[in-house]
Structures are given as C-alpha cells and as structure tokens.
Amino acid sequence: MFLKKIALAGSMAAFAASAGYACEIGARVSIVGNEFAAIQAVGAAAQECTGAEVESNLTSEHQTINVAGLSGNPSEYTTAIIANSSIVALMNEDVVRPLNDLVAKHGDGLQKSQLIKIGDDIMAVAFMANAQHLMYRKDVLEQAGVAVPTTYEEMLDVAEAIRSQGIMQNPVGGAYKAGWNLAQEFNNMFLGYGGTHFKPGSAEPNINTEAGVNALNMMKALSEYMNPDFLTHDSNATNAEYRAGNVAILNMWGSRASQQTTTEGVLEEVAAGHAIAAPLTVGGGSIPASTLWWDGWAVGKNISDEEAEATFIAMKHGISPAMLNDETSPLAVWLIEGYQPTEAAQGVFAAAQMGTPPYPMLPYMGLMHSALGNELADFMQGKESAEQALADVEAAYRAAAIEKGFLQ
Amino acid sequence: MRHKTFLWFFLPTGLAMLLFIALPIVSVVTQSIFAPHPAVLIEVESCTPLVGCTTETTIDQDATAALRAEKPLGRFVGLDIYFDRGHLAVTEFGEIWASSDSWGDMFKELGNLPFYRAMAFTLTFVAVVTPLTIVLGLVIALAVNSLHRHLKGLMIFFSLLPMIVPPIIGSLILFWMADSRGIIGSALIAMAGDPDFSLKASTGLMWIALLVYGVWHAAPFAFVVFYAGLQTLPSDQLEAAQIDGATRWQQVKFVVVPHLMPLVTFVALIQLMDNFKVFEPIIGFNAQAHAHSLSSFIFNDLGGETRQLSSASATSVITIIGVAILLSPVLVRTWRDFKGAR
Numbered sequence: 035m036f037l038k039k040i041a042l043a044g045s046m047a048a049f050a051a052s053a054g055y056a057c058e059i060g061a062r063v064s065i066v067g068n069e070f071a072a073i074q075a076v077g078a079a080a081q082e083c084t085g086a087e088v089e090s091n092l093t094s095e096h097q098t099i100n101v102a103g104l105s106g107n108p109s110e111y112t113t114a115i116i117a118n119s120s121i122v123a124l125m126n127e128d129v130v131r132p133l134n135d136l137v138a139k140h141g142d143g144l145q146k147s148q149l150i151k152i153g154d155d156i157m158a159v160a161f162m163a164n165a166q167h168l169m170y171r172k173d174v175l176e177q178a179g180v181a182v183p184t185t186y187e188e189m190l191d192v193a194e195a196i197r198s199q200g201i202m203q204n205p206v207g208g209a210y211k212a213g214w215n216l217a218q219e220f221n222n223m224f225l226g227y228g229g230t231h232f233k234p235g236s237a238e239p240n241i242n243t244e245a246g247v248n249a250l251n252m253m254k255a256l257s258e259y260m261n262p263d264f265l266t267h268d269s270n271a272t273n274a275e276y277r278a279g280n281v282a283i284l285n286m287w288g289s290r291a292s293q294q295t296t297t298e299g300v301l302e303e304v305a306a307g308h309a310i311a312a313p314l315t316v317g318g319g320s321i322p323a324s325t326l327w328w329d330g331w332a333v334g335k336n337i338s339d340e341e342a343e344a345t346f347i348a349m350k351h352g353i354s355p356a357m358l359n360d361e362t363s364p365l366a367v368w369l370i371e372g373y374q375p376t377e378a379a380q381g382v383f384a385a386a387q388m389g390t391p392p393y394p395m396l397p398y399m400g401l402m403h404s405a406l407g408n409e410l411a412d413f414m415q416g417k418e419s420a421e422q423a424l425a426d427v428e429a430a431y432r433a434a435a436i437e438k439g440f441l442q
Numbered sequence: 443m444r445h446k447t448f449l450w451f452f453l454p455t456g457l458a459m460l461l462f463i464a465l466p467i468v469s470v471v472t473q474s475i476f477a478p479h480p481a482v483l484i485e486v487e488s489c490t491p492l493v494g495c496t497t498e499t500t501i502d503q504d505a506t507a508a509l510r511a512e513k514p515l516g517r518f519v520g521l522d523i524y525f526d527r528g529h530l531a532v533t534e535f536g537e538i539w540a541s542s543d544s545w546g547d548m549f550k551e552l553g554n555l556p557f558y559r560a561m562a563f564t565l566t567f568v569a570v571v572t573p574l575t576i577v578l579g580l581v582i583a584l585a586v587n588s589l590h591r592h593l594k595g596l597m598i599f600f601s602l603l604p605m606i607v608p609p610i611i612g613s614l615i616l617f618w619m620a621d622s623r624g625i626i627g628s629a630l631i632a633m634a635g636d637p638d639f640s641l642k643a644s645t646g647l648m649w650i651a652l653l654v655y656g657v658w659h660a661a662p663f664a665f666v667v668f669y670a671g672l673q674t675l676p677s678d679q680l681e682a683a684q685i686d687g688a689t690r691w692q693q694v695k696f697v698v699v700p701h702l703m704p705l706v707t708f709v710a711l712i713q714l715m716d717n718f719k720v721f722e723p724i725i726g727f728n729a730q731a732h733a734h735s736l737s738s739f740i741f742n743d744l745g746g747e748t749r750q751l752s753s754a755s756a757t758s759v760i761t762i763i764g765v766a767i768l769l770s771p772v773l774v775r776t777w778r779d780f781k782g783a784r
Contacts, residue, residue: 098745118490123747126481128503152500153486160491203637212731235485235499262640263622266728328491369491386492395488397481397501400747408556408742411731415643418554426554429534433527437752439480439517 057083057351059344065090065331066100067115070289072162072366073329076115080352088348097123104129107336112345115331118395119403121150121158126397130332132156136346143354148369150330160330161353162366164289165390166222167324167381168314173307174282177201182309186223186252186316186323189283193259196282206259207276207284210414211268217406218325222285223249225391226316226323237398237440239431241406242424248317250413250420257414265411273297279304285314285324288382292364310377312384324385325393328369398440405431467762474523474755476516479509516752523756528739530760531555560734563649567735568717568768571656575713576706578657579664584694586665587672598669605662613726616655620727648732655723660716664709671705672698707772714768719761736761 065080067073069092077090091111093099097120103111104124114124124130132155137144150158168183175182178196183189189206196205209215224231229245232238257264261275273290275281277300288310295305313322331349333342351357355372363374367382375383393399405427413423435441482505489495510516525532534555542548552558586597604612619626620641631639641647675698683693699706721737724730730738736757743754 097747101749119747123749125503126501126748128501128507147491149489150491151487151489151495152498153484153488163492211728237483261622262638263642265731266642326492392490392493392496395490396499397483398748401750404742404746404748408730412554415645415731422554429527430556434748434750434753436526437477437519437523437528437750438748439478440483442480 057347058085059083059088059347060085061338061340061344062086062112063088063341063345063348064111065092065113065115065349066096066103066111067092067331068096068117068329069094071293072289072362072368073115075357075362075365076161076331076349076352078352079354079357080348083348083351086344096120100124101127101129104334104336108338108341109334109336112334112337112341113331113349114334115329116158117164117327117329118150118393119327119399121330121332122395122397123400124332125152125157129335130157131335131342133159133333133346136333136343140343140346140350143371144350145369145371148330150328158330158332159349159353160328160369162289162329162368163382163386164287164327164329164367165324165382165385166218166285166287166313167322167385168283168311169276169286169291169294169381170283170309170311171304171307172309173303174201174205182311183283184312184314186226186256186314189314190255190259192283193256197259202280202282204259204261204280205282206256207267207272207281207286208256208260208264209267209269209272209286210253210257210260210264211271212265212411212414213407214403215268215407216265216410216414217403219253219285220249220406220410221393221403222323222325223252223316225325226314226319226321227252228317228319228321231394231399231402232396237396237435239402239428239435241402242421242428246424247420250410250423252316254414254416265414277301277304288379288385289366291378291381292376310381312381312388313390315388320389322385322388322390324390326385326390327393329366398435398438401434401438401440402427402431405434470755470758472515472755473751474759475518475520477519477523477752478516479506479513480517482506482509519752523752524760527555528753529557529756531557556734556739560736560739563733564718564720564735566649567653567656567720568714570653571660571717572710572713574653574657575660575664576709578661579709580668580699580702582661582665583668583672584698586669601665602662604658605660605666609659609722610726612659613655613723616651616658617727620651642728645732648727648729652720652723652727652729652733655727656717656720659723660713663712667705667709668702671702675701711769711772714772715765718765718768736764 063080063083063086065077067077073092077092081088081090100111100114100120101123103109104114105127116124134156137149137156144159148160149156150160170182174196175192178199178201180192180195183192193206196202208219210219224241224245227245227248229243229249230240233240261267261280269287269290272284273286273294276284277294277297279301291310294300295308313324315321316323333345353370355370358368358370358373364376364378367375367379409426409430410423412418413420432441482502483499484502485497486500487495488498524530527534538548538551542551553562582601586594586601589597618624621627622631622640627641630641631637641651679697680693683697688696719737720735721741724733724735724738739757740754743750743757
C-alpha cells in the first residue's frame with residue numbers, strides 16, 4: 035500500500051513535470067478532508083506546488099474536525115474537501131467564503147459544471163461525482179441461473195435463489211451499521227419510493243408516510259438475507275465480506291468500485307466475477323433508490339486573501355487535468371476536463387442518467403440524518419413497528435431542530 | 443494548622459481547580475441554557491454537477507450574522523433543552539405516565555426515549571461491574587499475594603495487561619473475537635447449532651459482552667490497589683488469627699477485608715464514576731444499536747454533520763449531576779467522618 039502511494043505520487047509528479055504545469059503559491063495552504071484513494075490523489079497533486087508549504091490532513095474523521103478547524107481566525111485549515119452533505123455544516127456555521135473573485139481571476143480551465151453555486155455565490159469547486167449502485171458477482175448469479183436485477187424486488191428473488199440453492203447463506207451485503215450508514219440506506223430507499231424528507235418549503239419532517247413505511251419494510255426484507263451482524267457493518271466491513279466471497283450482491287459506493295478487485299487479499303473468484311450495474315429502483319418507481327453526490331473543496335473564510343488565493347491555486351492544481359493518469363483515472367468519476375470514464379465509472383454514470391436525486395443539501399438535513407441513524411435500529415431488530423420507529427425519528431429530529439432554531 | 447497558612451498552601455491547588463474544574467462547569471452550564479438563534483432561511487437557486495440547477499433552502503448568513511452580533515451567546519432557552527425529548531423528555535414522560543396501565547407497560551414505553559434507555563444500560567453497567575470488579579480485584583490480589591516471590595512479578599504483569607491495553611483497542615479485540623466469523627462468535631454458532639446466531643444482533647448478549655468487558659478492563663485497577671494494601675497488612679494480626687484457629691476464609695473475612703475497607707471505598711468511588719461514564723466499549727463494540735450512555739450521546743451530538751453544542755452541554759451537566767447523586771452516600775460519610783474528627 036505504502037509503495038503504491040509512493041509510486042502514485044512519483045508518477046504524478048513526473049507527469050506534472052513533463053507536462054509543464056507549474057504551480058507557484060505565495061502563502062500557506064492547509065487541507066482537511068476524507069481519506070479515500072481519489073482524495074489522496076488530489077491532496078498529493080496539490081502538494082506539488084512550490085513557494086510555500088502545502089499541508090494536508092486526510093482522515094475519515096474529517097467531518098468532526100473541519101468546522102472547528104475552519105473556525106479560528108486565522109483558521110488551522112485553509113480548505114476543506116467536502117461533499118454535498120458536509121458543505122452544509124460549513125455553510126451553516128459561515129466558515130467558508132464565496133469563490134467568485136478567485137474563479138474570475140484564476141478559474142480558467144475549470145468546467146462550468148464543477149462550480150457549486152448557492153444563489154449567486156460559488157461556494158465550492160467539485161472534482162468528482164459519486165453514487166451508490168449495484169455491485170454483484172456475475173459468476174454466482176449465473177450459477178444460480180438468475181438475471182441481473184434492476185429493482186430491489188428482483189434483488190430479493192436473486193437472494194432467495196442463491197440461498198435456496200445453497201450457494202451462499204447470506205448473499206446480500208449492505209452498509210447497515212446503526213448510525214450514519216443505516217440512515218443513508220433509508221434515505222436511498224425512501225427517495226426511491228418517492229418520499230421527500232421535509233414538507234415543502236419548511237423544516238417540518240415528512241418521513242412518517244407510506245413511503246417511509248415501505249422503505250423500512252424493504253430494508254427489513256433485505257436484511258433477512260444479510261450477515262446477522264449487519265447492524266455493525268459499515269462500508270469497509272461490507273466490502274470485506276464481499277471480497278472474502280461471502281456476499282454476492284450489494285448496493286455500494288461508486289468510489290469503492292475500482293478497489294473491489296485490486297485490494298490486497300481479494301479472492302481470485304471475486305476479482306474475476308466482480309461486475310457493476312446501475313442502481314436499483316424500488317416499488318415500481320422510475321428514479322433509482324440512491325442519491326447522487328459530489329466531492330469538492332471549499333476555501334475557508336477566516337484566512338487572509340493571500341492564503342485564500344494560494345489555496346485556490348494549489349487546489350485547482352490538485353484537480354487539474356494533469357493529475358489524471360492510468361493510476362488516478364479509475365479511482366473516481368472525475369468531473370475534470372479530459373477525463374475518460376473507465377469501467378468502474380459506469381455505475382455512477384448510469385445513476386446520473388436515470389435521474390437519481392442529489393443528496394438533499396438542506397441546512398437541517400444533517401439533523402434528520404442523525405435522528406434516522408439513532409432511531410431506526412430498533413425497527414431493524416424487530417423491537418418496534420415501522421410507524422413507531424418513524425414517529426420516533428420525527429420526534430428526535432423535532433427536538434434537535436427546535437434546539438438549532440430551525441423549528442419553533 | 444492556622445487558617446492563613448492553610449489558605450496559602452491551598453492557593454495553587456485552588457487556582458488550578460478554579461481554572462480546570464469550575465470554569466469548564468460554568469461554561470457547559472451556560473452553553474446548555476442558550477441555544478442558537480432561529481435560523482433565517484432563504485430560497486436560492488443552487489447548481490450542482492450532473493444535476494443542474496434547483497431551488498434549495500439555505501441559511502441567510504447576513505441576517506444570521508446580525509442576530510449573532512447582537513447576542514453572541516444565542517437565545518436564552520432556560521431548561522428547555524434539559525426537558526426536551528433528547529434528554530429528560532418531561533412531556534413524553536407525562537404522557538406515558540398517564541396512559542400506561544402497568545409498570546411493565548410503562549418501562550417498555552420509557553425504553554423508547556433515548557435518555558431513559560441510556561440510563562437503563564448505564565445503571566445496569568454501574569450496578570454489575572462495580573461490585574464484580576471489587577470482588578475479582580480482591581481475589582486476584584489475594585491469589586497473587588500468596589504466590590512464590592519469583593512468580594509474583596510475572597503474574598502482576600499479566601494481571602495488569604487489560605489495563606495497559608488502551609480501552610478502545612481492548613474492546614475492538616473482543617469485538618472482532620465476538621464477530622460471527624471470529625473465534626468466540628463461531629464457537630457460539632457451533633454450540634447453538636444455528637448458522638444465523640449472532641452475539642452482535644442480540645441486545646441481551648451484547649449487554650453481557652459489554653459487562654464482561656467492563657469487569658475485564660477495570661479489575662486490574664482494583665487488583666493493584668488491593669495488592670498494595672495487602673503489603674501493609676500487619677503479619678502479627680494474621681498470626682494471632684491463625685493461633686486462634688481461624689480458617690483461611692475466616693482470616694480473609696475478619697482480618698484482611700476490614701484492613702482493606704478504606705481502599706474498597708476508594709475503588710468503589712472511582713469505579714462508580716468511571717462506570718457511569720461508560721463510553722469506549724460502546725464505540726469499540728459498535729453497540730449503538732443496543733446500548734447507549736450519556737457519554738455516547740455527547741459523542742453523537744458532537745460527531746454528527748450538524749453539531750448540537752447545547753444538547754451536548756445539557757447532557758454533560760446531567761452527567762455531573764448523575765455522578766454527584768451516585769457518590770452522595772460516600773460523600774456524606776466522608777463529611778460525617780470529617781465532622782466527627784473535629
């Protein structure tokens with residue numbers, strides 16, 4: 035892994051040098067962000083800049099430190115790599131600055147679609163798209179004599195076929211860990227059934243509905259085909275199960291697609307049989323039960339103009355077309371000019387074409403997500419009814435939203 | 443000691459306590475009775491990749507900044523946050539009290555409220571782990587003390603291992619062993635004869651695992667304290683007891699334990715406090731589906747995408763009050779001893 039990273043950084047440095055993309059900055063740059071492979075590549079490319087120091091702190095705990103790290107004056111970090119869910123927290127706390135002036139001055143080469151606009155303000159620059167979609171073992175599905183599912187109802191049939199033929203005991207995988215992951219799976223299913231989290235134009239919750247109940251019942255039905263420990267499995271654990279050959283079919287993040295076959299220790303038959311497909315629909319709906327995401331970077335507000343400018347230049351260099359090569363291209367669905375989609379990207383593109391809704395970018399969505407994560411586990415364990423669980427979520431959300439001033 | 447001398451001796455400690463104990467408490471109390479201003483929301487067109495432009499709700503930063511500048515602490519909410527559903531849930535408690543027919547009914551419905559559910563686990567944890575830790579610590583101390591002196595060092599080292607291992611690592615190791623593909627998990631599956639048997643999916647078994655972890659982790663602390671106490675046990679007392687014909691059990695009961703009693707109080711005090719704040723095993727065992735404590739609530743409030751500082755502060759204050767209530771019998775006794783000594 036370490037050697038790979040060095041090789042990656044080395045090859046990118048060589049590429050950048052040969053392509054003649056220089057990057058000169060005049061003030062410090064400090065990055066905080068998540069740690070998956072695509073973001074590592076962006077961070078490494080930004081660190082090619084010379085003239086001042088570029089520090090980066092890439093960690094899966096980024097979201098617990100980025101608000102605090104951007105709050106001081108001057109702040110510890112000058113930029114945060116964020117997604118459409120986490121930028122909301124930064125905007126709520128007013129710690130990121132509009133980028134309009136910097137885009138006007140240094141923005142040549144960025145595509146219009148990369149600019150995240152909230153009203154008239156450009157608040158972030160996106161560099162990759164992400165969505166959860168289907169991954170499966172084509173060899174196992176063939177062995178069971180079933181077609182690749184396009185709906186969750188068909189996924190249940192596939193799971194039953196695989197189990198009843200004794201091929202696998204628990205063929206379905208899913209990141210159902212109580213907390214953020216479980217809430218996200220609910221969001222997917224709920225939107226797939228046509229639900230909306232809030233009453234139009236307000237912060238009033240709207241999940242204790244038929245769509246909510248259907249979503250929970252479908253999740254419960256799927257969980258019957260999962261490893262009984264499913265409430266403790268996050269994306270990492272679910273993928274480990276998949277790569278160990280214990281799971282044949284799962285809804286998983288597109289950003290993990292290329293690593294399913296390349297990670298150390300993956301079984302040969304898994305690497306050979308791995309395939310990806312579009313996200314599934316549910317309940318006869320036309321839009322997939324999934325959400326569309328982007329990852330990008332925002333620049334802190336509590337820093338000097340020189341630092342903001344240096345940060346913009348360095349981060350733009352981090353996502354310049356020059357950073358795309360054979361190593362980095364398969365890591366994500368890049369929104370960068372000149373990106374040629376690889377095999378691993380087709381799931382996310384299919385999601386976008388099918389009209390997958392974006393993850394709601396609302397100021398109070400974070401509170402709803404937390405409430406879902408805390409209250410749904412009881413239903414999944416069969417301790418209470420779907421209606422009761424959803425009523426609990428709404429009550430928990432309401433208490434939090436009143437505290438934060440979103441509801442009276 | 444003259445009062446003035448005492449004052450000068452106490453001053454550095456007093457200052458440190460003011461700075462590191464009193465001020466933070468004042469700070470959390472303040473934060474718990476203030477909440478953020480009502481959010482000023484506006485509708486704007488927002489544009490994102492692959493989706494295009496849609497109308498989205500966002501916070502009007504200029505208006506919010508003006509509110510914040512006027513009252514930086516936020517709006518005063520008094521005890522509202524303490525009484526909301528995430529904490530004491532006064533309204534919901536009242537409804538359940540009025541509507542349930544039996545105690546069983548009431549406890550079942552209370553279990554649906556996060557605070558009371560967390561209290562059920564926390565108090566069980568305190569009530570089970572504290573005495574077991576003391577008993578186990580004493581047994582280990584007596585056993586090690588009776589070993590040959592060449593073996594003692596080695597045994598002390600091994601007995602201390604659970605305390606040397608960082609709590610989160612210790613609980614993770616146990617968690618992986620209890621996984622349905624781990625050694626304990628697969629052994630349980632073999633014994634139960636059910637391939638779907640899962641320790642992590644059962645609330646009861648998960649509680650037992652957490653309790654076992656709690657005792658395993660804390661016993662070395664009790665052991666070390668008691669072992670140190672045993673070294674001060676006067677041998678003439680034991681010899682006298684032996685001459686009087688006391689059995690080994692009687693020696694322990696009438697000589698050793700009374701000698702160690704002040705240490706038992708000390709260990710109990712520390713353990714009550716620690717166990718009430720149980721946190722690491724819940725995270726390490728990924729047990730959030732089955733068990734919560736006040737500390738894990740604070741962790742959730744601060745770790746979500748939207749931080750809930752007021753809620754976390756209110757939970758902190760409740761934790762302080764809870765610890766004070768738990769310790770009150772011991773504190774009252776200490777106070778009486780102090781009065782008696784004068």
